[in-house]
Amino acid sequence: MNAALQHETLTRSVEDYLKAIYRLSPQGRAASTSEIAQRLELSPASVSGMVKRLSEQGLLEHEPYRGVQLTAEGRRAALRMLRRHRLIEAYLVAFLGYTWDTVHEEAERLEHAVSDTLVERLAAVLGNPAVDPHGDPIPTSEGDIAEPASIPLSEVPAGASVEVRQVEEGQPDRLRYIASLGLRPGVRLTVVDRQPFHGPMTIDVAGQTHVIGNELGQVVRCASDKDA
Amino acid sequence: MNAALQHETLTRSVEDYLKAIYRLSPQGRAASTSEIAQRLELSPASVSGMVKRLSEQGLLEHEPYRGVQLTAEGRRAALRMLRRHRLIEAYLVAFLGYTWDTVHEEAERLEHAVSDTLVERLAAVLGNPAVDPHGDPIPTSEGDIAEPASIPLSEVPAGASVEVRQVEEGQPDRLRYIASLGLRPGVRLTVVDRQPFHGPMTIDVAGQTHVIGNELGQVVRCASDKDA
DNA sequence: CGCGAGTTTTAGGTATACCTAATCCTGAGT
């Protein structure tokens, strides 16, 4: 088991591939070449090549033409990156004046450069938070993660009152708009009304009503409980 | 002038070369290929190749077989990296529990990953410090740097009393030992005695005397004033 | 059951940034 060795030797690219594949395979579903390519903004051909190498290295399980899954080792590496990314985001927001729409890009670069030592210091200073500024759960240093059940706001039925859990990072302009509506993790909202055929919905946030399109509704994820 | 463009596009390697060359050329002396190779732990052949490319890019002045100097643009880029490195060190020591012997390695990686925005936030939180934990001056964001006159402790005459200005970073074990003697920037010491032929010297630091070899004496730089 | 649209892989090429080995300078010492 050369895990400890590879631990140090994963390249930036490899780290990004593993993270992307993790994000694309909820509960062990296989991720396709083109999904990975799209997420990383690379050509499918490039992904094919890298996937081949990574599976030879034992980080991926690859069934040609069928998709890939992380091995235990690949998953560990992916969660390590996720922990870094999310702790860095939390730190930058808590101590260095970042807002949730600007923090992703910075963390994306820093996550490849920080040492394990630094990551654990950040965690300690933050008091070992469970979630990052977007509400995404932070894996523990042992590689455990609690993915809370959540559904997109776009699927919450009319009349339901729910709590915002997570808001998808990565699109600063949307995040800014969402923040301007008062929507952020922990906030409660009520779906007043919704139009059929993926039409817009009306929501109530802290007494204010807003109309939201389907696209934005998919970005906001809510706790899947239905009580008031 | 494509400076702004290149600004974003310098690779890690290029940044390291420029920084190394800056450190190797006090007041415009030329740096040799082998000096650069030694500092970056690369083969001279690799340095030759890179130097050629960098001078074609206008970052270096290269006289074949004679050595290299930074152009104004190269110097700007080098000072930008130095500012990053030193501010990161200062921040890690001030807020994240790093000591001066452990901070160099971390900063060496982070300096390539931080944005200008983050660097300026660090500077602001630190109150725009003038020096880093090793006493090295921090360039301003405009690229000005005040290199204070200093001489190695190994050249301070017997009987003189001087203030420690800087201690060379990069060798954690030495830094730890030096710290254990109470030597750090700002501390005053008196040279009690020194042996000829680069022999050891006896110094007094805050009432304690210590014997120091020549090698260590070169790592500690002192303000070049001679009063008590 | 076979066609073909779309996906995936392979083939071949580029850029960066290293390396070793071979060759080429330069200048210090006779």
Add this chain to the structure above:
DNA sequence: ACTCAGGATTAGGTATACCTAAAACTCGCG
């Protein structure tokens, strides 16, 4: 002035990680 040791460069090769274009596969639909 010449030699030659040591420093610098060139020549040629490797690894990573991309790309485009072409070939190979899969699967739904007629």
